[in-house]
Amino acid sequence: MEKVSRIEIVVDSLNSGRVVELLAKQGLKGYTLIRGVAGSGERGLQRGDDLTEVSNNTYILTTCPADKLEAFLAALCPLLRRVGGICLVSEAVQYRG
Amino acid sequence: MEKVSRIEIVVDSLNSGRVVELLAKQGLKGYTLIRGVAGSGERGLQRGDDLTEVSNNTYILTTCPADKLEAFLAALCPLLRRVGGICLVSEAVQYRG
Amino acid sequence: MEKVSRIEIVVDSLNSGRVVELLAKQGLKGYTLIRGVAGSGERGLQRGDDLTEVSNNTYILTTCPADKLEAFLAALCPLLRRVGGICLVSEAVQYRG
Amino acid sequence: MDPSLILTNLLNPPILFFLLGMAATLLGSDLDIPQPITRALSLYLLFSIGMHGGVELHRSGFEPAVLLPLGIGVAASVAIPLGAFVLLRRRLGVEDAAAIAATYGSISAVTFITAVNFLEVQGVRFGGHMVAAMALMESPPILVAVLLARRHGVSANGEGAGDLPLGALVREAALNGPVFLLLGSLLVGLVTGEQGWAAVEPFAYAPFRGVLTLFLLDMGIIAARRLDALRASGAFLAAFAVGFPLLNAALAIALSALAGLAVGDALLLTVLFASASYIAVPAAVRVALPGANPSLYLPMSLALTFPFNIALGIPLYYAVIVALWS
Amino acid sequence: MDPSLILTNLLNPPILFFLLGMAATLLGSDLDIPQPITRALSLYLLFSIGMHGGVELHRSGFEPAVLLPLGIGVAASVAIPLGAFVLLRRRLGVEDAAAIAATYGSISAVTFITAVNFLEVQGVRFGGHMVAAMALMESPPILVAVLLARRHGVSANGEGAGDLPLGALVREAALNGPVFLLLGSLLVGLVTGEQGWAAVEPFAYAPFRGVLTLFLLDMGIIAARRLDALRASGAFLAAFAVGFPLLNAALAIALSALAGLAVGDALLLTVLFASASYIAVPAAVRVALPGANPSLYLPMSLALTFPFNIALGIPLYYAVIVALWS
Amino acid sequence: MDPSLILTNLLNPPILFFLLGMAATLLGSDLDIPQPITRALSLYLLFSIGMHGGVELHRSGFEPAVLLPLGIGVAASVAIPLGAFVLLRRRLGVEDAAAIAATYGSISAVTFITAVNFLEVQGVRFGGHMVAAMALMESPPILVAVLLARRHGVSANGEGAGDLPLGALVREAALNGPVFLLLGSLLVGLVTGEQGWAAVEPFAYAPFRGVLTLFLLDMGIIAARRLDALRASGAFLAAFAVGFPLLNAALAIALSALAGLAVGDALLLTVLFASASYIAVPAAVRVALPGANPSLYLPMSLALTFPFNIALGIPLYYAVIVALWS
Ligand SMILES: Nc1ncnc2c1ncn2[C@@H]1O[C@H](COP(=O)(O)O)[C@@H](O)[C@H]1O
Ligand SMILES: Nc1ncnc2c1ncn2[C@@H]1O[C@H](COP(=O)(O)O)[C@@H](O)[C@H]1O
Ligand SMILES: Nc1ncnc2c1ncn2[C@@H]1O[C@H](COP(=O)(O)O)[C@@H](O)[C@H]1O
Ligand code: NA
Numbered sequence A, B, C: 001m002e003k004v005s006r007i008e009i010v011v012d013s014l015n016s017g018r019v020v021e022l023l024a025k026q027g028l029k030g031y032t033l034i035r036g037v038a039g040s041g042e043r044g045l046q047r048g049d050d051l052t053e054v055s056n057n058t059y060i061l062t063t064c065p066a067d068k069l070e071a072f073l074a075a076l077c078p079l080l081r082r083v084g085g086i087c088l089v090s091e092a093v094q095y096r097g
Numbered sequence D, E, F: 001m002d003p004s005l006i007l008t009n010l011l012n013p014p015i016l017f018f019l020l021g022m023a024a025t026l027l028g029s030d031l032d033i034p035q036p037i038t039r040a041l042s043l044y045l046l047f048s049i050g051m052h053g054g055v056e057l058h059r060s061g062f063e064p065a066v067l068l069p070l071g072i073g074v075a076a077s078v079a080i081p082l083g084a085f086v087l088l089r090r091r092l093g094v095e096d097a098a099a100i101a102a103t104y105g106s107i108s109a110v111t112f113i114t115a116v117n118f119l120e121v122q123g124v125r126f127g128g129h130m131v132a133a134m135a136l137m138e139s140p141p142i143l144v145a146v147l148l149a150r151r152h153g154v155s156a157n158g159e160g161a162g163d164l165p166l167g168a169l170v171r172e173a174a175l176n177g178p179v180f181l182l183l184g185s186l187l188v189g190l191v192t193g194e195q196g197w198a199a200v201e202p203f204a205y206a207p208f209r210g211v212l213t214l215f216l217l218d219m220g221i222i223a224a225r226r227l228d229a230l231r232a233s234g235a236f237l238a239a240f241a242v243g244f245p246l247l248n249a250a251l252a253i254a255l256s257a258l259a260g261l262a263v264g265d266a267l268l269l270t271v272l273f274a275s276a277s278y279i280a281v282p283a284a285v286r287v288a289l290p291g292a293n294p295s296l297y298l299p300m301s302l303a304l305t306f307p308f309n310i311a312l313g314i315p316l317y318y319a320v321i322v323a324l325w326s
């Protein structure tokens, strides 16, 4: 058991690879991806019905120790500014068995 | 960065349109939808295997400023009472790049 | 409205049945399942592209009253130790309409 | 009446695969067909039967005789739910009674398609207008049920307030996805005739029975999963799920005889009367009557009435019709 | 020029189902085809048309005449986006102009396939190399658009830093999934010839028109859903979405006449010029030019240009070509 | 032995598309087939080969000769995992060794189906009972592996407690989805014979090779994605993934010769011996031996043994058999 920052990111699927790369760079090896997610935001509706991933979002859940959070956000925010999407950070306790 | 209420709702897919309408009415323009979700609750098993959406749930994630929360819940709860489902509210910090 | 522990578990899909059984045993009747989830962790990449569920994870969301949490985790952790996966616990307020 | 028909029917690949699917689930196999595939197969079947029916109508032309079974069907789709509601209200609350009444008043396209396949195996012809009858019978029971519930003070949003206007309800019922696809395909078939049929035939007709076979495997899996939930229904509803269709079948056979329908059309009308919806109606009812318990109306229709009709009902109705008609 | 062709085209199952899909969405039906099925159908069509084209090329052999339309196509796929960019920059920012330019410079495989189907209904032959032309025209506009945007100071990562090297960009555009499948299938068809075709024909050819019909139903649903978003585009872009393809079509017809192409090949080249991408380009542009607004370039191409070409453009271009050629 | 067979095999659409899929992934294309489609294609192939085998059995009848290859196959499915376990234990822990032993003791239905396709291209007949042999060989290795692991003190739940009873394990292995579908289809084919085959043939047989082609494209993509993970396995396991199948193939050819099998049946038995599971076994092992590392047993079988058998193994085994038999 460990206190962690719980980070969830929603970003369009075509750009989700960039977020995953960024996770790797920041040393965050554990994450969960939910593909084919719909949504609505400043860039309009994402219907999730397309022939490609253009209208799809990907939901990404990861965790990090509180002291790594700031560096991670510093790397993530410019990307989100460019491609859109949202990041929510909350507190959680993590168990790994 | 902004402190927000993180709201997640699980409701059967056929009635999820009503929740989305309600989000719009309450001025919540940003949300994420995960369709085809299974579950179990007071209304029994939702297997997610149907020819229609009858046995499917939809998971909805949205955020709102703390001061809008009460009005939103006041509108949501009667709907959930009628059609079933659940709403969880927690605290989070939102980053948009 | 009720204060609850919000529990989310990510585990490989083939072993998710064990977690669901465990929920039942612990008297947790309400839960939500998202199947076909991808991820990365100590056991490597789960690509979610397989002919079977071998490379898929399942995301499980449930809630429990704070006083039932400990018993639940005591039952869950040995299972996660054996099959892998992760459990996050946070605080939330639950509304049921 | 020839009881060997039942065996002949059971020994067809579509029915055997349906039973195989049920067996898989009941024995605990993890055999599973992904949901997008289930839906795609059902859309394919609707598309095919719609085009096929439309082309048949194009061939036969609209004789006045064609309107008779359509009229009978639509009348039944209003009358049957009314009757069912009266019966069911003795034991159930308003919303549950209305929801089940809608389910049994409406039709099951897959049962119809299985009956079409049965006729083709027997070499018996049927009229393309029977597909139109199916399309027309699908939605009215939803409206009847909602109106019944409203008369008893139940509204879609609960607490008597903010009801859907009736016009919106009619529109929604008629625009239901499967109904729309069926009607649309029928129309395209009717308009394009032989030429249109030639374009889609190698896709829509040649593999039809094979697709139906695989789809019924899937339906067997899905139906058997609902058997569990039936326990909650109790003996009354279980008896209703088999007895009420038999009653409707008897009624349909009588009306078909009076109307002088041919054997094939009579069987299809009987199957429409006797089958219960598990696609269009449950979806509509979940929204329009959210207080009704889906673990009553869905398992009854899917896990009892559907398998009964597929495995026993169709050959039974056919045997009776052949015996009476000859 | 024979205007009845437009009616003939409209009364074909593929087009009627496209209109049916649009009607479903516009009337508010919940008719929906699961996304994995949408993608599978489109992969099937690419696979089939690729193999078909490859086998045709195998049959005809590579004559030098074949290279002419390929050359024209590739040149156009560079020139058209340049022209479009200049036009669009009057009203739009750099990234939006570049994204739309790429969209209209590239091609729509489904429009091409619908034109192939149209030719087959008319009994007109076409050359397998036209499939190669399609494959070659798909990606260059992406590169052109990115280069244009860079010249105007826009980079993929924003803030001018950390750009993808150009080589990576070329690679990514050429390895785009649909393009790769198309080229690969063409190659396999070319290599395996009659023998390969015999292996896949009952799967890839016989049901082709039926699959196209179902796929266009789906495309109609998806296209109509984007009509809403068009309001944001304004009259200029709406006019562009129909006018620019007509301009390109006129250009293509002129070049085809000069090059002495046969009627079938001329129609296909015209359709390549006049169609706009809504698969490969939007996906590539979303990554390479994330600042461009997807609710501009996608709805224009999908909800206006595509339906226009499918329903009216193809028979119109064909009528003009037949009139000029004879 | 005729080495040109290898080239002939490579130049078939199914194999070329498999290589195309591998190339797509290795070159970095985003070509992808949605997972529900992958599963549907594999269910289709099991359904088709099962029905086909059943009907062939119906035609040939159950001669005693038929039982010989079945017996050899089942014996091998017990003996091969035992041998593999002994070999693998030199380098690996109990669970990993048991898991890989189960993988290589069991069979790959897709490899079998590709071999069936190879035989049809060569015009060589095979017996429907070979499909039964495949179905019977799929599950025993799972049981053997679990028993081996238990003998070494490893249990499914860890910490030695709460093990699945052996009966449950046998049941689960036999009820595994793909195995169940295969056996069920075989049974339906056997029972319904020519009449049943006529019903499904246009769906199950005519497009079979085309579907296999598209499926192998998908398998190529999926297999190549696992090549990365192979690095973790090291040279010993990589050598095992090719060497052990060759050993098994030699054994199978020897036993086939002794048993006097016909060429077609001998090839299929060889392919069953030499192939490794990547569907049924990995799924079962993930649950029964969760301590085994899936990034060992899955990539070995999927990214090495499978491509090897598909591209080189099948024609090689065939050439050897033809050379020895003649
Ligand atoms: N407040 C929010 N809550 C949940 N998801 C959001 C929110 N805002 C945006 N999103 C998600 O992020 C995606 C991209 O957002 P945007 O860049 O604002 O269009 C949307 O399509 C939604 O799925
Ligand atoms: N405690 C819970 N935690 C997570 N999801 C829940 C919970 N209770 C209900 N749900 C979800 O909400 C859906 C509808 O709940 P109900 O109306 O209680 O049947 C269920 O099918 C579950 O997916
Ligand atoms: N820190 C994390 N945050 C989110 N998901 C995780 C994390 N660690 C592991 N997971 C998920 O749990 C699955 C199994 O983890 P593991 O057993 O560590 O391989 C992974 O495939 C991920 O989907
Ligand atoms: Na009925």
Ligand code: NA
Pocket: E103, E104, E105, E106, E107, E108, E248, E272, E273, E274, E275, E276, E277
């Ligand atoms: Na173009």
Ligand code: NA
Pocket: F103, F104, F105, F106, F107, F108, F272, F273, F274, F275, F276, F277
């Ligand atoms: Na083997």
